[in-house]
Amino acid sequence: MVNKMSEKKAEAEQPLIDAKGRRADGRKLDELRPIKLQVGNLSRADGSAYIEHGRNKIVAAVYGPRELHPRHLAQSDRVLLRVIYRMATFSVSDRKRPAPSRREHEISMVLRQALEPMLFLKMYPRAVIDVFIMVLEADGGSRCASVTAASLALADAGIPMRGLVAGVAAGKIDGKVVLDLSDIEDKIGDADVPLAMAPDRGEITLLQMDGKLTPAEFSEALRMGEEGIHQIQEMQRAVLLEKYAQIREKIGEDKDAPKEMEEKPEEEPKVTKKRIKRAKTEKKDAKPKTTKKSKSSKTKDEGSETKE
Amino acid sequence: MDVITEIEREQIISLLREGKRLDGRGFDDVRPVSVTQDRITKAEGSAEARLGKTRVLAGVKIQVGKPFPDTPDEGVVITSSELFPIASPTFELGPPGEQAIELARVVDRGIRHSNAISRSDLCIKAGAFVYLVLVDLYILADHGNLIDVASIAAVSALMKTKLPQVKITDEGEAEVLETTTSLKMGPPPLTVTFGKIGDSIFVDPNLAEERVLEARISIAIDGDDTIAAIQKWGATPFSRQEVTDCIERASKIVKKLRKQLPKG
Numbered sequence: 001m002v003n004k005m006s007e008k009k010a011e012a013e014q015p016l017i018d019a020k021g022r023r024a025d026g027r028k029l030d031e032l033r034p035i036k037l038q039v040g041n042l043s044r045a046d047g048s049a050y051i052e053h054g055r056n057k058i059v060a061a062v063y064g065p066r067e068l069h070p071r072h073l074a075q076s077d078r079v080l081l082r083v084i085y086r087m088a089t090f091s092v093s094d095r096k097r098p099a100p101s102r103r104e105h106e107i108s109m110v111l112r113q114a115l116e117p118m119l120f121l122k123m124y125p126r127a128v129i130d131v132f133i134m135v136l137e138a139d140g141g142s143r144c145a146s147v148t149a150a151s152l153a154l155a156d157a158g159i160p161m162r163g164l165v166a167g168v169a170a171g172k173i174d175g176k177v178v179l180d181l182s183d184i185e186d187k188i189g190d191a192d193v194p195l196a197m198a199p200d201r202g203e204i205t206l207l208q209m210d211g212k213l214t215p216a217e218f219s220e221a222l223r224m225g226e227e228g229i230h231q232i233q234e235m236q237r238a239v240l241l242e243k244y245a246q247i248r249e250k251i252g253e254d255k256d257a258p259k260e261m262e263e264k265p266e267e268e269p270k271v272t273k274k275r276i277k278r279a280k281t282e283k284k285d286a287k288p289k290t291t292k293k294s295k296s297s298k299t300k301d302e303g304s305e306t307k308e
Numbered sequence: 309m310d311v312i313t314e315i316e317r318e319q320i321i322s323l324l325r326e327g328k329r330l331d332g333r334g335f336d337d338v339r340p341v342s343v344t345q346d347r348i349t350k351a352e353g354s355a356e357a358r359l360g361k362t363r364v365l366a367g368v369k370i371q372v373g374k375p376f377p378d379t380p381d382e383g384v385v386i387t388s389s390e391l392f393p394i395a396s397p398t399f400e401l402g403p404p405g406e407q408a409i410e411l412a413r414v415v416d417r418g419i420r421h422s423n424a425i426s427r428s429d430l431c432i433k434a435g436a437f438v439y440l441v442l443v444d445l446y447i448l449a450d451h452g453n454l455i456d457v458a459s460i461a462a463v464s465a466l467m468k469t470k471l472p473q474v475k476i477t478d479e480g481e482a483e484v485l486e487t488t489t490s491l492k493m494g495p496p497p498l499t500v501t502f503g504k505i506g507d508s509i510f511v512d513p514n515l516a517e518e519r520v521l522e523a524r525i526s527i528a529i530d531g532d533d534t535i536a537a538i539q540k541w542g543a544t545p546f547s548r549q550e551v552t553d554c555i556e557r558a559s560k561i562v563k564k565l566r567k568q569l570p571k572g
Contacts, residue, residue: 042394042395042448042449043361043363043449043451044395044396044397044449044450044451045394045397046397048394055349055350057347057348059394059448060394061393061394063393063397066397084393084401086392088348088365088367088444088446089367089369089388089442089444090348090350090351090352090354090367090368090369090444091348091350091351091367092350093350095369095371095442098388098390098444099403130393132392132393132394134392134394134446136347136348136365136446137348137349137350137351138350
């Protein structure tokens, strides 16, 4: 059987950084690719998230805490976190065989270990929390984007967490340390450092590397990666806050809509404006608390709502 | 195993006796359908289909390979599917089970025996090189009737599929070129599934109805209104009259459905 050529020869000969210091896709050395995040995108999962990171397209689903099968895997004092990373057969240039590969097994493991420190494992003894990650399209750095999505999906499922984890790779191309390697930069570059962190806790939860770097270059890659992760974390927070602002607006409408409708049926637009404003101010208040202690911040938000 | 409450089961059954359905549809009404093509740039063709809340993503990969010995001048089209647990809490990890294999094979037969794709068009050099068209189905959300949604996703992905051009070198090797041509495709086969509960037979069962289902029958209607594939499922029998009625109804439903789907 003859397979399609996996790499275009022409691409390999092009420089990865041009004379003006711009990368092949026009980015600066320390610039992230465009990132789009969604939560609650999978209707049958308990929690879910979708990420587009560059051309990576990844969905993550979370189930649980739920009963564990097979039973003998149960741990009497803590929950089992099961993480499965899989690639769709059409997510890469040459069709991936449907059975899980060695690479997918290893990535599943490092992803599990990247997420586990954020959970309160002893809250759910004998149960399981399942995280299923499907890469629909891969474009370099899919394991890092998977961490970002999986962590969001866990938060979307309402599972208490110490913090959110986000991931991005740093690396070296054409002799320079850069942030967020694209597919081609990863394949023909000099080094790749996949990284995931809980940035507000200063904790590195996933770290791998291949290629060649001096210790100084490696620290620079780490610094750049952390900076990128801070930016991604802001986007994660924003998308979660957006979700809860929408829920709040919905609940608010249900509660007082009939009253207002009866009194002033014509002034609907004004009412919506007011409501959006309220949602915005609450958003600000809630910001530092949502990720750290979801339980306490929830009760506080509810309290402020009744006050108003 | 999906469970359903006794009260919901009874409600579904008693509504059907009155000729009604839980979600208000008539017996020949399909849920709202939509298709997004070219979702995945690395696939040679792709489409996401939605029927109600059920979502299936189909991707096509092309390989150049050897033909089967009994059909040396024909290409190969193979459909496979995986029920990865992102789509439902009841899907489990592991190699494809009964449900995943049935799903892929029913969709596969519909496409394989239709006139939509001519397999001799997929021949590069008889006896030596042909195109292998590999359609993979991934379920994103299971809200019932995966077969029909998967069949819509598969044909919509095939409509957009690009074949890489191939040059036969002097040494007789196949060299895959950068340039592509579109896969030629006629009006596609579409599969319509009827569920059976008691004496009621209705199209496009949703998740709640599937949990009560005694039997179902899937019928693939080709572009020329002929039948390309049939699958009966479930340990409850159909009468001959019921089957011929279903075929008649399927043909009408497919005509309506075609108008709502992409043409190319």
